[in-house]
Amino acid sequence: PARLPISVLAVIAPKYENEDFRKLAETEIASCEEEIAELKQQIVLLLIPSEETDESDLIMEVTAGVGGQEAMLFTSEIFDMYQRYAAYKKWKFEVLEYFPSEIGGLRHAVASIAGVEAYKYMKFEGGVHRVQRVPKTEKQGRIHTSTMTVAILPQPTEMRLQISPKDLRIETKRASGAGGQHVNTTDSAVRIVHIPTGIVSECQQERSQIRNKEKAMQMLCAKLYNAKLEEETKKRNNARKIQIGTKGRSEKIRTYNFPQDRITDHRISRSVHHVESFMLGEEMLDEMIQTLREYADYESLMEIISDNEKKNSS
16 A cells, blocks of 8 residues: 555555565655644644734835935836735735836835735835945946835724824825826825824825825825834834844845845845846745745744743743
8 A cells, every 4th residue: 555554554564575564664654754744833823823914905115215316226126026026926016106216216106915915925025125236327337235115004994993084184286297187287186194193195196186085095094003003013022132024114124236146134144146036026035025924933933932931930
């Protein structure tokens, strides 16, 4: 037989040569060990509490940082990378705001991403991304360092966030910048201010004022919900030294080094090669995110063990 439990093999062993029985037993042992390892992994994952936001859709903001036009070109490339990643994961990707630069770069953009476990994967991408390469605008061939920032904001459901209409100030204005004949001819752009917090959200992407208001409200809800979550997270995680899953906008999380064809994630000290393949937003990016998830799971498990040890010792 190809595979039988060792107990059954022991009964029928006399019918086989000792060598055959040994091989069958070894195969069975190896198979059992694999199964045990898988079950251990499943048990560990069950011990780790999932975040309430893990099943959420999200709002992604990208903003050019230090480096002028080169930073804007890099921002555009990163935005495109995530758009391709969303397609790779079969998520819905919708551009809410898009402010291009003069030479094809991107100053700032906002997109909504919706799909299965979208936030669970994308939450590790928030922070400062750094690029090292010779810019197209560089005449001397010198390597420049530029940055851009990614913010990942979970999209709340109506149940999770209640906003009173009296707390909102809604303003309309004429759209500015490139966008066709409707720009500067109708008051289609919408700006919403949440009065208690001062948080502002704007949208001029659509020709319709109603549609811009919907999108601006969607962004505002995500910003308010994120502020609420960050406050709760700070209270809960003050004692943690390593926080893989933080969304800190000032935290340098990854460097894209083109001359050395290397991407380094600084949170887990992991480097991979083939920058262009990585920025296709497919298998390589997915593998990096999966590795970050595993580190975050390990970190959460260590925190649970540490908490239990403190309770038992007190």
